[in-house]
Amino acid sequence: MSSLIRRLNSLRQDLWRAARGQGQKATVQHYAQAAGRRQPPPQPVALATTAMRVTAVTHETPSAISLTLVRQDGADIEFLPGMFFTLVLNIAGREHRRAYSISSAATLRTSATITIKRVPDGLVSQHLVDTVAVGASLNVLGPAGAFTLRPQAGRQRELLLIGGGSGITPLMAILRSVLAIEADSRITLFYANRRRDEIIFADELDALVRQYRPRLRLLHVLEEAPAAWSGACGRLDVEQCTRLLTQAYGEDLPADLRVFQCGPAPMMEAVRTSLLAQGLAAEHLQQENFLPGRREQALADSVAQPLTIIAADGQRWQGYAAAGQSLLDAGLALQAPMNFSCTLGGCGRCRVRVLSGSVAMPGPHGLLPEEEEAGYALACIATASSPLTIAIAPPTPL
Ligand SMILES: Cc1cc2nc3c(=O)[nH]c(=O)nc-3n(C[C@H](O)[C@H](O)[C@H](O)COP(=O)(O)OP(=O)(O)OC[C@H]3O[C@@H](n4cnc5c(N)ncnc54)[C@H](O)[C@@H]3O)c2cc1C
Ligand code: FES
Structure with a gap:
């Protein structure tokens, strides 16, 4: 399991490096800025996406297609079987994010295939199935996810x-x-x-x-x-x-x-x-x-809870998390420097540590069981189920 943690951390580090490579400042710098001037607080840092090109479209059934993707920069795609990408698409002028699991074997590093089934009245799945052709460019986050195993030669399962x-x-x-x-x-x-x-x-x-x-x-x-x-x-x-x-x-x-x-x-x-x-x-x-956790969460029976957010430099934000509101949305509303990327519970970028109180967090999500046991939560999908104090977790160290 420790090798899996290392691997996932390395994937997160790749994402983090990608963000830095595009000229965005590291979160630690934002914390430093926050210490110097309390208002306005630093803006949240969203990770950069990776551009991928569609090299093949396979019609699997009348309602499902597979898209084979390669990275535009020619680099390998590292993933464990069971992980997913978050696609970031602009449809009619609005950004939409949806997760799609990789269906190809992890033995192939040069490309990865995702398989999409059209959902009746589904905005993104219909767009992908109906319009994406060979040569199209897609922006993706990840891969991420904990629904994985690490295949090993000699292992008998x-x-x-x-x-x-x-x-x-x-x-x-x-x-x-x-x-x-x-x-x-x-x-x-x-x-x-x-x-x-x-x-x-x-x-x-x-x-x-x-x-x-x-x-x-x-x-x-x-x-x-x-x-x-x-x-x-x-x-x-x-x-x-x-x-x-x-x-x-x-x-x-x-x-x-x-x-x-x-x-x-x-x-x-x-x-x-x-x-x-x-x-x-x-x-x-x-x-x-x-079914994305956020949609299930909207159905959750929760009430408003007092919320305290502590940044790495000790600065505090205090207020409330509304009923059914994610900790990320509540933190952003309080103008705390929350980190986030996929907002789907997939990338681990929005990790916070629960210092006191309890949270509800629906699956699927990208935290490892060990991280959950250690008191981490994903702010984008977690809701407060009691008065809560959380620390914004720094990004995984490089
Ligand atoms: C971790 C993860 C991995 C995923 N992997 C895949 C994958 O490999 N292949 C794939 O096709 N999809 C996958 N999905 C689902 C995908 O992310 C989208 O939710 C799905 O394509 C519907 O998006 P949409 O924009 O078309 O529908 P929306 O416009 O968001 O929703 C339209 C209607 O469909 C309902 N709906 C949404 N999603 C589903 C669903 N999955 N089944 C039934 N009804 C639904 C909604 O409640 C709504 O009523 C995955 C989701 C997650 C969280
Ligand atoms: S923003 Fe990606 S897991 Fe929360």
Whole structure:
């Protein structure tokens, strides 16, 4: 795990260097300025994006495409399977940010592929699926995310990947990477879709099963199955999941089983219930949620809380975090020098340390479990659930 922390820190440092390379001042300088004159406070520093060029567009299904990206500066793209980029797009004069998981294997450093499924009435997904062509330039933040593993030659794992719809994307990166690097690891994939023509990577998955059998097993679930369908039918609910687990593993789950799941919230809840009832330890299940935390947070039942923010030089800002307001928005409203970049919980740039009080922080997010245990929170997605004092965490040291 320490190597993963080092790797993520190195990715964050790359982002930080990119920001400095574009002439923005380091946050420590802003703190120094703040010490000298209390008003107006320094402006928040947003990280620079990386320009990427689209080198291929693959139509995976009628509603999903894959975009292969290379960095405009020709540098390698470093990532762990399961991570995502945050795309920063200008559509009709307004900036929009959305996260898209990398679907390609981490063995390939020169390019990375993201896979996008059109969401009905979805602004950015429709824009990307309908308009992006080879040669287009995209600005991205990241990669980031903690829904990852580090493939290692010689490692022997028993992995269960469970995907629903576009949730296959990060799982595909994990599957492709582990199969390529870990010759002794075994993977079982449960893949749920509404209809057959919505199965992303259908042909490639069949080919991979033929190539890697018995190390790779694939169990499809279709809500609207055609006649003569040999896979499971219906929703991936608790009963269906329990049936599939029995089909895959018999009565007992393997002791070393690790599970990664990504899909619609009801599916993930059902899968979690089923797996825990079968005896899987909660810490052996990792989940990625595609619905941005901020939207879920808006639904959260919270009330206004007193908020104190302390900067690195000891300067304080005091006020309130409104009900459902992120700590980032509350801090900016108080004119505190908050750091931020993706505003989606992905890049780790807005880390704050909770000195007293408690926060609610929905997933998915880019903090490592160790960072969360150490009392860090991501200001862009966290809300105050009690009177709160936070310290603006300095960026990861270079
Ligand atoms: C960490 C992370 C990784 C992601 N990876 C991928 C990926 O690899 N591929 C991919 O296609 N998407 C991925 N997403 C989802 C993606 O970021 C966008 O949320 C999605 O494309 C919808 O954006 P939009 O602008 O089209 O929709 P919006 O205009 O923002 O929303 C339109 C409507 O659709 C609903 N909606 C938004 N997102 C979803 C969703 N995912 N499913 C169902 N309804 C939704 C909204 O609530 C709203 O009602 C990821 C999200 C996160 C947080
Ligand atoms: S701004 Fe990127 S995680 Fe908060």
